[in-house]
Structures are given as C-alpha cells and as structure tokens.
Amino acid sequence: MPVSEILTAPILTIAADASVADAARTMHDHHVGALLVTREGDLVGLVTDRDITVSVIAEGGDVERTPVANIMTREPTFVREHAGIFEAIRVMQRANVRRLPVVDQHLRPVGIITADDLLIYISNELGTLAQALFRGLERERSELGKLKRA
C-alpha cells in the first residue's frame, strides 16, 4: 500500500517568505498541524504548530513580521509517493520524526504523511482481521448447530 493512498490531510503549502501569522491561519482554517514550505514550487522545509509556539511566541517574536523560513525545519526528510507504509514507518523511526513530506518523482510536494495516519490505517487493518476471525468463529458455530439438528 503506497503512502499516497492513505494521506488524510489536504495538500497544504506555504511560501517560505509568507509570515508565521499566515501559516498559523492556514493551520487553523484547515485543521492541520504542519505545512509544507515551498520556494517556486520546490519543497524547502516543513513548519509545525509547535515551531510557532517555541520559536516565535515563547521568544517574544512578531508573528506578522517573522517569515516562515526563519522557523521551519530545512530540507526535511521525505518519502516518495510510491513508498510503502512500512518504509514510511522505518524512515520516521530513523529520522525520529512523526511527519514526513510526500513528494512525486519530480520532488514536488503531494502531501504529508503522519504517524497518526499510519496508526489509523494499521488499526483499521487489524480491526478487519479481527472481524474475519470473529465471522469465521460465528460460521463454524452455525454450521455445527446445523449438524447437531440434522
């Protein structure tokens, strides 16, 4: 299963020279915690809600005058859109991050995969497996019941 099929967040980017306030408004309006930062369409960074709190608010910075480029993580670790989910988990482990930009073959951003996305996907798969076990048991009980009645 490629990561591109389980992305839940909309593809949201912000220009590197946009203000931190613009980034906060975009995160607020779209209910996301991170934005891909681009310069002329190329991925150059990742900015999170935490970056805004610890790098600007905590330090007494001005959110309207601080550009996103000043607080973003530069050249973040990313995965390609065709990478499998287990590969994405391994990349997150190695980089010790819980969000990864997802890029296409031209390294253009197509989204962000989060640890939460992966957890929800795997949990749903486990739930489906549990259903299969439960239904198998139910079917066996019903077939045994028919045999006893026969």
Next chain:
Amino acid sequence: MSISPLISSHVVSVTPAMTVRQAARWMKSQNVGCVAVLEDEQPIGLVTDRDIALACGTGRLSPEAPITELAAHPPVTALESLSLPDAIATMAAEGVRRLLVTDGLGRMVGILSVDDLVPLLGEELSGLGSTVRPRRNFPPV
C-alpha cells in the same frame, strides 16, 4: 487492569497566574507539548503547543494574556483506578489523546496519553505475533 501503572507521573504544570508566553517558554525549556494548569494541586486545564500556536499565531489572543484564557474548558480527567479499556473508551468518546489522571481527592497524579499506549499495545501485539507464527521476512507492502 487499572491505568495506574501506565500513567506518566512526569507532568509539566503551570499556575493560573502565568501568561501564555511564560507557559510557551516553560514548554520549550521542558521539551513538552502540553502543560497542565493546576490550582491547589487540582487540574483546571490542559494547554498544548498547538493551542498556543493557533490562538496567538493568528492574533486572536495576546501572548501576554493569562494562560487560563486557553484553559477555559475543564480538562478531560480519569481516576487512577479506571480500567484501561474504559480509559481508551473515554479518549474515544471525548476525542482527546491525553487524559489527566487524578486521585480520589481530585489531585493530579499523572497523565495518560495515546503516545504512551501505542508502544505498549504494539509490544503486546508483537508478543502475540511471535507466539502464533515463527519469524519470517515479509515482502514490502
């Protein structure tokens, strides 16, 4: 199984008199993503780095405002004697990823978070996996 042995007792707290900016600095220095607002040892709110970013980053709240402005709603709490399935059900019903855990007198004793439960459940699942099938290498999915 009660949640008591699963909770993290290291909870970073702030007082209601602190400003949002002071709380943000405290979060940064303690390297945590949320702080509990305590009054007489009892939790009256839970504030995350996201709450601060969205309120102050968008200009809706001054960083010099009291932290209680962001802790307007009582936090979702759980008694330390609560069972793990009930705690998970509470998280699901309330749509929260953290529960502030209190004793019988309402005093905070720790925090239970999804981030603590996932590794725990993962280990259990891994243990179960090794009992039902010998180890083998799966092809990439």
